[in-house]
Amino acid sequence: MNTLTLPDIAAQISAHQQALDSVGMQDIALPINLAGQRINTRADVGVSLDDGDARGIHMSRLYLALQALEHDALSPATLQQLLDQFLDSHQGLSEQASIQLRGEALLSRPALISPLTGWKSYPFEIRAHQNSLEGYVELQTEVAYSSTCPCSAALTRQLIQQRFIEDFANQALDHTKLLAWLGSPQGIVATPHSQRSYAILQVRLHKECVELPLVELIDVAERALGTAVQTAVKRADEQAFALANGQNLMFCEDAARRLHSALREQSAFSAFHLRVVHAESLHAHDAVAVSRWNWNQS
Structure with missing residues (x-):
């Protein structure tokens, strides 16, 4: 019988004696439960290596801890528990832990007038960070809309x-x-140009927040903009969309201000950073506007 102990190279003394800001893994395939659905995500995880004498961390402990996210609905609390487990499994080595999840949520969206519905894909990212004193959870998503100049x-x-x-x-x-x-081309000789546009929204959640409000964030943004891109439509829906565009004329500055005001009214967010991009149909370049609240102070 082989009685030799398996070598633990990570436990050896480092020859360089240098602490590292973060060590871990990226692009881990991981299914999660969010917004009432099972979503395939990619996860980046890591912990700091604060003991400069240690050669490395225990990556398998991080990987195995991720399995907890496969079963329960994802929430700030489950992320907090996961990061606490990361740190507990690296006592003496690490003082900070983080995770980032990337995926796409499919949401059923109704047409404007007709009874039709269709599916829209919303990319999202979730970032959580924890150290010995405090932690935070951030949520990011992207909303597509139409903007008429x-x-x-x-x-x-x-x-x-x-x-x-x-x-x-x-x-x-x-x-x-x-x-x-x-009603003729002879009379209506010109039409204003519009373009598909995007709002990238990053919000930091209040510590009292018990859920990850992905759908709520999307709904707030689409209501504020008024011209979210559609899925299945009939002619009546297309006409209603044209009317919505005509009643919601927007420069990128207008869109950014609308979103800023709407996000400020949400009690779940302690800070946010937003960026709108109007993919110009007139110019060969895009128009961009950025707004933030409490972001640098967080």
Whole structure:
């Protein structure tokens, strides 16, 4: 019988005697339960190596601890417990622990008018950090929407006014003829440009927050913007979407301010950082606006 003890190379003394900010693993396949569904994610995990004499950490302990997230619904509490386990399993070696999860949530979204529904994919990231004194949990997601340029809309209206003057100058207005003109390419000679746009939202959760409000964050953003991209639509839905775009003209600055105001009203968030990107259809570059609240102070 072989009675030799298996070697533990990680427990050996380091030849360099240098502490490290973080050591761990990235891109670990991990299923989680979030927003009422099973989601495949990729996880990055790590702990600090504060003992400069130690050669390495026990990575298998981090990997095995992740199994707890496969069964229970993901929450700030379960993330806290996981990071505490990371640190407990590395007593004397590590004082800080972190995890980052990346995935996509599929949410069923209704059409604007018709009874149709369809699925939309929302990429998200969850980041949690813990040390001996405090910890935090952050949630990030991306929301796609349509933005119609206010300047383009104003220039379009002016062109239509000019064409109206040209076509009806010194004429008595006939209701039937005018209605036909308004419904024809001859009358509506221009349309404002719009583009698919994106809002990247990062929020830090209050310590009292008991859930990960991914769906709530998405809903808040889409209500504030008013023109979230659609899934299944009929013509009535497409017309309603055109109306929503016309009533929600937005520069990137407007979108950022709307989102800032909406997030400030949410009691679950202690800080946030948002970035909106309008993928311009007029220019070859994108328009970008950034806003934050308490982010640098957190």
